[in-house]
Amino acid sequence: MAELSLTSIRKTFGDATAVETLDLSIANGEFLTLLGPSGCGKTTILRMIAGIAMPDAGEIRIGGRRVDGLPPEGRNVGLVFQSYALFPHMTVAANVGFGLKMRKVPRREAEDRIAAALDLVDLGRFAARYPRELSGGQQQRVALARALVTEPDLLLLDEPLSNLDAKLRDQLREDLRRLQERLRVTTLYVTHDQSEAMALSDRILVMRAGRIVEEGAPEALYRRPRTRFAAEFLGQTNVVRLIRRDGMAMLPWGEAMPDAQSDSAYVSIRPEDIALRPDPHGPGRITACTFLGPTVEYRVELAERSLRVRQTGSGTVLLTEGTGVALSLLVTPHPLAEGMA
Amino acid sequence: MSQSAEGVQIAKAGPRHGLVAADGRWITMGLGVATLLTLGLPLIVTALWSLMNPASGWFAPDILPPSLARAHWREALSDRTIPGAFLTSLLIGVCVTVLTAVLALPPAYALAKLPFRAKRAVELFVLAPLIVPGIIVAVGIGSLFFRLGLVYTIPGVILVQTIGTLPFMIRILAATIEGVPDDILHAARSLGAGPLQVARHILVPVAGPGFLAGGLLTFISSFEEFEKTFIIGAPFVQTLPVILWTYLGGRVIVFPTAAVVTFLLLAPMLLIFFLAERVLRDDVLAAGMGKV
Amino acid sequence: MTRLSVPMTAAILLLPGAGYLALLFGLPLVLAVLASFGVLTRGYDGGPTLAFYAELFGTRAYVDGLVFSTYLALVPTAVSLMISVPLAVLLAQSFPGRRLFTALNKVPLVVPGIVAAFIVMTLFDRGGTAARVLAPLGLDLPKLVRDDWAIGAVMATVWKTVPFMTLIVGGAMASINRDVVLAARTLGAGPVATFWQIQIPLALPGITAATLLSFIGGMGAFAVPNLLGPVYPLPLSVHMYVNAFERANWGLVAAMGTTLSAISCVVLLAYYRVTRGLRAAGGAR
Ligand SMILES: Nc1ncnc2c1ncn2[C@@H]1O[C@H](COP(=O)(O)OP(=O)(O)O)[C@@H](O)[C@H]1O
Ligand SMILES: [Mg+2]
Numbered sequence: 001m002a003e004l005s006l007t008s009i010r011k012t013f014g015d016a017t018a019v020e021t022l023d024l025s026i027a028n029g030e031f032l033t034l035l036g037p038s039g040c041g042k043t044t045i046l047r048m049i050a051g052i053a054m055p056d057a058g059e060i061r062i063g064g065r066r067v068d069g070l071p072p073e074g075r076n077v078g079l080v081f082q083s084y085a086l087f088p089h090m091t092v093a094a095n096v097g098f099g100l101k102m103r104k105v106p107r108r109e110a111e112d113r114i115a116a117a118l119d120l121v122d123l124g125r126f127a128a129r130y131p132r133e134l135s136g137g138q139q140q141r142v143a144l145a146r147a148l149v150t151e152p153d154l155l156l157l158d159e160p161l162s163n164l165d166a167k168l169r170d171q172l173r174e175d176l177r178r179l180q181e182r183l184r185v186t187t188l189y190v191t192h193d194q195s196e197a198m199a200l201s202d203r204i205l206v207m208r209a210g211r212i213v214e215e216g217a218p219e220a221l222y223r224r225p226r227t228r229f230a231a232e233f234l235g236q237t238n239v240v241r242l243i244r245r246d247g248m249a250m251l252p253w254g255e256a257m258p259d260a261q262s263d264s265a266y267v268s269i270r271p272e273d274i275a276l277r278p279d280p281h282g283p284g285r286i287t288a289c290t291f292l293g294p295t296v297e298y299r300v301e302l303a304e305r306s307l308r309v310r311q312t313g314s315g316t317v318l319l320t321e322g323t324g325v326a327l328s329l330l331v332t333p334h335p336l337a338e339g340m341a
Numbered sequence: 342m343s344q345s346a347e348g349v350q351i352a353k354a355g356p357r358h359g360l361v362a363a364d365g366r367w368i369t370m371g372l373g374v375a376t377l378l379t380l381g382l383p384l385i386v387t388a389l390w391s392l393m394n395p396a397s398g399w400f401a402p403d404i405l406p407p408s409l410a411r412a413h414w415r416e417a418l419s420d421r422t423i424p425g426a427f428l429t430s431l432l433i434g435v436c437v438t439v440l441t442a443v444l445a446l447p448p449a450y451a452l453a454k455l456p457f458r459a460k461r462a463v464e465l466f467v468l469a470p471l472i473v474p475g476i477i478v479a480v481g482i483g484s485l486f487f488r489l490g491l492v493y494t495i496p497g498v499i500l501v502q503t504i505g506t507l508p509f510m511i512r513i514l515a516a517t518i519e520g521v522p523d524d525i526l527h528a529a530r531s532l533g534a535g536p537l538q539v540a541r542h543i544l545v546p547v548a549g550p551g552f553l554a555g556g557l558l559t560f561i562s563s564f565e566e567f568e569k570t571f572i573i574g575a576p577f578v579q580t581l582p583v584i585l586w587t588y589l590g591g592r593v594i595v596f597p598t599a600a601v602v603t604f605l606l607l608a609p610m611l612l613i614f615f616l617a618e619r620v621l622r623d624d625v626l627a628a629g630m631g632k633v
Numbered sequence: 634m635t636r637l638s639v640p641m642t643a644a645i646l647l648l649p650g651a652g653y654l655a656l657l658f659g660l661p662l663v664l665a666v667l668a669s670f671g672v673l674t675r676g677y678d679g680g681p682t683l684a685f686y687a688e689l690f691g692t693r694a695y696v697d698g699l700v701f702s703t704y705l706a707l708v709p710t711a712v713s714l715m716i717s718v719p720l721a722v723l724l725a726q727s728f729p730g731r732r733l734f735t736a737l738n739k740v741p742l743v744v745p746g747i748v749a750a751f752i753v754m755t756l757f758d759r760g761g762t763a764a765r766v767l768a769p770l771g772l773d774l775p776k777l778v779r780d781d782w783a784i785g786a787v788m789a790t791v792w793k794t795v796p797f798m799t800l801i802v803g804g805a806m807a808s809i810n811r812d813v814v815l816a817a818r819t820l821g822a823g824p825v826a827t828f829w830q831i832q833i834p835l836a837l838p839g840i841t842a843a844t845l846l847s848f849i850g851g852m853g854a855f856a857v858p859n860l861l862g863p864v865y866p867l868p869l870s871v872h873m874y875v876n877a878f879e880r881a882n883w884g885l886v887a888a889m890g891t892t893l894s895a896i897s898c899v900v901l902l903a904y905y906r907v908t909r910g911l912r913a914a915g916g917a918r
Contacts, residue, residue, distance in 0.1 A: 052815040072818035079819040085812035089834045098830075102821035150821065365728030372723070372734045379792065380740060383752040386762050390755060401760045402768065448650035457643040463651060470658050471846060472897050474853020476870045477890040480877050481661035484675055504658050511650055565745035568855050572874070585747045589754070589860055596755065603748050610743035618736050 002063025002153040002186060003028045004049065009058035011044055018044040020210040021058070026154075029184040031177075035197040035233070036207030042190040043082070046156045049188070050079045062153050073102070077154040078147030082162060084139045086131040092118070092142050093127040099150040117149035120179065137168045144176075148183070155180075155187045161196060173199055194234045198222065206230045223270075224334040231268035231336065238269045238307045239336065252302050253283040253327045267333040271297070271310035275328050278319060282326030286319050300325060391600035413597040417605075423584065427605055429495070430564055430580040436499045437563040438556050441506045445555070449514030450544070454523070471508050478504055479572035486573060493577040501569045506559040513558070517551025518544065553620045557613060564610065581606045662894070669887035677884050685888035695889070697866035702893065705783065705858055705868055706851030709790035710844055716791070717798035718840065722828075724803055741796045749789040750860040754778060757785055778861050785861035790851065798843040805839025806832060838908050845904045849897045869893060 005025040011018045019041040026032045034042045047053035049060060051072035060068040067075045078099075087095050093114050100110040118124045121141035131139055140160055147155060160176075161169045177200050180187055191197055197204050198218040205215045206229065214221065214230040225231035228239050242249040242257060242265055249257040257267070276284075276298065287306065288299035296318060298309045309327075319325065393399045394410035417423045451457070452464060470478060482501055483492065491497035521544060529543045530536075545552065567582040575583050581602060588599040668674040671682035689695050724735055741749070756762050757777040764774045778785040809832060817827045833840075855870040862868065873889045876882040 085816035099820035368728040444649045447646040451643045451646035455643045481665040
């Protein structure tokens, strides 16, 4: 277990820049997530840390030791591939034991550690099976056990849940979180799924086109994003332009911003932070209503734009299309840094 | 595409990460020298033999012939047997390719797409001609053909060569057809195409590269086939390899004429080969041969 | 149109190819096996017998021929294997001109075996190019054509076999999931350990298939050893030819053919034993 730092890391493929000059650090035992859309360079970063891709420039340190010149086998990191990359010609036990064999761990000790690792992921019964005889979720857990059994300084996970169906994903997400809390291994997790990122992480880095756009703890990032990209990537939101009138900042439906000292032109308002009240003379009108069970989603048409609004709780009455509504804020919205397209 | 992209990445990764701890240029140089010795040199020496001047000869201490002439080329090409053999080889090659393709397509489809019980056994049986040396096939079939009046005839040679080309063709086609998703075949059926129309409009075009590669491979192996042709056809059916054999296997070895025949044999092969280099993709060929 | 059942459709589709092979390959083979035991043998009507096998295994020249055929199967295969596997690895690296060399490597695939034999003659026979080049240096080339160890025949066969093996082995290696290889590296395996523990086992089906096909080709080799091999022993295939077309001893020919086929089958069974585990593991394609 150790901290990780990347300094001025850069990677291009031909003319295409996969990772723009980038700094990143993870504290010992921290669970950090790289969150971003597909193709933004997440896998490339993991591969450079693991030593199976070479950065064009920059420095990588694990536990203070510079590793960017070392081959992968000299770095002591555990990497779980998106495709799991299990060895098809080896049993589950042999897969998990491979790293120990390479480290010349004595047989008896290796057997104990393999058994312990398989118990950790609850696969003790499957030791003698071949990977193709396992389900996707089980294969994923073998990959995890294989990466953990060597007690790596750093655990790297590349979208480990993305090939699983939704139910299994939720369960494995919880298992993963518990495991990490128990082992406290420094972990860098990569995903494009914002709910995974929020559920698992101590801290999230939001990436876009090879750059880090914003970072923060899950709650702060969700509730007080600074950038439009992060606001929109972490769940749904309404990015709203403030109208300045008489030194007051007004929301599109005419309500004054409660905390008008901000001089930002845009705010992000989450759909669940707007309250609706039926009012035939109100500024809004319902144009779509989608009942989702726990929540109801509305599209509300204002004079110049439409907004998403979400209501929860079984107590609310469904508002039908065409109903006029008045809107009000439930919390103070957070201003966005300006200039973000 | 993705493979070449991967290649770029490995190149950047540098010597530490490749298995061969060498600079790319060293590999190029090593392979260049090896290719020159094993491919370039033989071709040059063969060319020199075919251009040897019969007046001055080319004897022992001379590394290069003292003078060159086109005499052997002229003689070989004016003599009817060699151009005739070339045409015979060509005709047989084309017939074998067509016959092989027609016979191979239906079973390849069945092996690739239909579930039936004895599949493994059929696969093995179809491959069996590869497991039995060609000379045994030819000698075994000889007596049968003798009774049918097929020995020493071009149809007999075509039939016996097809035994050897069918297994590869079935394998290559089956591997290619396996790669065509069932869904697009089903989609065509649901859009109103009958089985033959699906084969014509969907299967053949989509599996095109495999067909081309299999066809070219069949033609090449027919063109260069010697043993079965020799036993069933010689001395009346004379293909280029059979002629070459008579120049090399007799009491007097006629190097210059043999060299001319060698070039006549090689020219179409190399032509096809370089024209079709893209078609004869490694993965298609390996799919046909890489699993028994 | 009425719909046929799947097994019925399969049978109809299999008919052209499989029927052709059954008629022109299976039937003659069965007849040859029968003929080797004196059943329906051309030019023999003495009833079932083992006499032909007795003749085959009782004649020194034929036994030596069988051993020599096996030699011609084993040695070129082994030599080609030792060249092809490293060559396949080399061609998988990235270096300038990779495409060109990959293409050039395949050229001998389309060169007839007799041409290969001719090339070996021009280069390595007494007074051939190699001898002429080495003579001024005071070096004398050993006898390489028609020599006792059939070096010339081995060279010609290796020249033809290496590209074929390299192609198959290279294909098998290229089809290994790259992430699997990289996973081994992140788990602490160096390049050499990764090669032996991951790449070779996963490419084994391809390697063994190439080995098998090369071995069987060698067992039946006729033209190349006939042109380049020693005067004694002759490979069994040549004895077959002589007994068929010069002596019309069809029972003996059938016994020889059956024996050569039987050896190929034994090798094939060994092949299935070796690769079974891998097929089961899904390592095979
Ligand atoms: N080996 C490669 N060769 C060329 N381009 C690559 C390679 N690997 C990744 N890229 C490119 O780099 C960018 C980042 O890719 P990647 O790191 O895989 O993204 P992510 O994992 O976030 O989806 C993409 O635009 C991708 O096309
Ligand atoms: Mg990725």
